[in-house]
Amino acid sequence: MFEVNDLTKVYPGGRGIQGLNLTVQAGEVVALLGPNGAGKTTALQAMAGWIGADRGEACWNGVSVADRPEMTRPYMGLMIGEPSPYLYLTGYDYLRCYHKLYPGVDEARIRQTLELVGMTKHQDMKIKKYSTGMKQRLELASVLLHRPKLLMLDEPFSGMDIEGRREISMMLRGLVAETGMSVIVSSHQVHDMEDWITHACLVYEGRHVHTSGIAGIRESYAGVEDYYLHHLAQERRGAAV
Template identity: 35%
Template sequence: MEKAVVITGMTKQYPNGRGIQNINLIINQGEIMGILGPNGAGKTTLLKCITGLSSLDSGKVELFGVDLLNYYKEAIRPVGALIGPAAAYENMTPYKNLKMISRFYSGVSPSDIKEVLNITGLTPYKNEKISSFSMGMKQRFGIASALISKPRLIILDEPTNGLDIDALLMLRKTIQEISSTSGVTFVISSHHISELEKLCDRFCFLIQGQVSFYEEGSEPLEDVYIKKVGGLVG
């Protein structure tokens, strides 16, 4: 099976002592990998390092066999990401925002934009200004912008934040359908155990900058998580 992400010895430390240390992680193509950890554990730092938004102190990242540091443009081309708040021109509609974003990629047609709006549940609001959107709807737009380039790898940092139950169900269905029909790989971070448990194929814990893996069937995921974080569920 082709490896979508290979991380070797990844270390990124900040002056305040936070960060990640000596991360080793392999994610196979087509997997939905969940990264669990309390707030401040280093989840966002890990995802920023995978996408090149943060530089490494040491270590290596390969995306579909291409070294991120030495061949950044080639490595990042098949990647879509939502890390932090969705970036958008709020005085514009989601359709116009996506149309503008699509100019950075080749082969994105108006029908592709309509499809992305449809699968994220934004079609009824495609002509409304994003400034009128709720936090959850802005999060949906962020996911739409991550999908527009037809990526092979999609990285989502806390994508369930601000979503109501309908949006959560739609997000879960969308990710599972894209993964199963197109073989797209997802890396999703969260501190919401129940949501990731319903969505992901495999899990790892990121706690105090260190990775450990959940062995399927060993114990309930929530019990293992609580043990690993010392009883503090973030």
């Protein structure tokens, strides 16, 4: 179980995230939703322990991610921020740089993971020739190599065409179903995730606004997009008063 309690990180000028509370059980997929600048990336960085929190904490099975990274990071796959693979390497060699970091990851696992993300036919191409979507797929492969229990993804569909987004979405859905992996994913492509997320967590202007299970959303709204737009409009009206 991954648990986030009152997680707060505020930068000068007020940007960041305040009072984030979240519980993610095995096999659950939480969509972190909000407009640009809402605090989604900061929230993921703080949850992952990449940046220090001003208040609150994130815990994996009761162990603080920030205080005990050696006990928590092996269970996590973190794809946060812009992809930045080494451009002079091939896709295959890039993943070989990672496999020594993870016990049990061998050459066969590298090939399996490249196939999983649809990059086998591009594995011997220099990364500098990759499209943005191909770089996204390779970065995703790098965080899946060790088969993490918890995956954190920041805009994983960025730069992908419609077909690519659908392929990766279906792949992730399959992994969750097969392995019980938990996922926290921020994305503007709500419609690509709507049929496989279990919860939606809304943030707006650095504040945690609302979290709801997909069953409750479908009882009251036409879909996750309507749920998102409804609460976003409420927040904007409140700010205008």
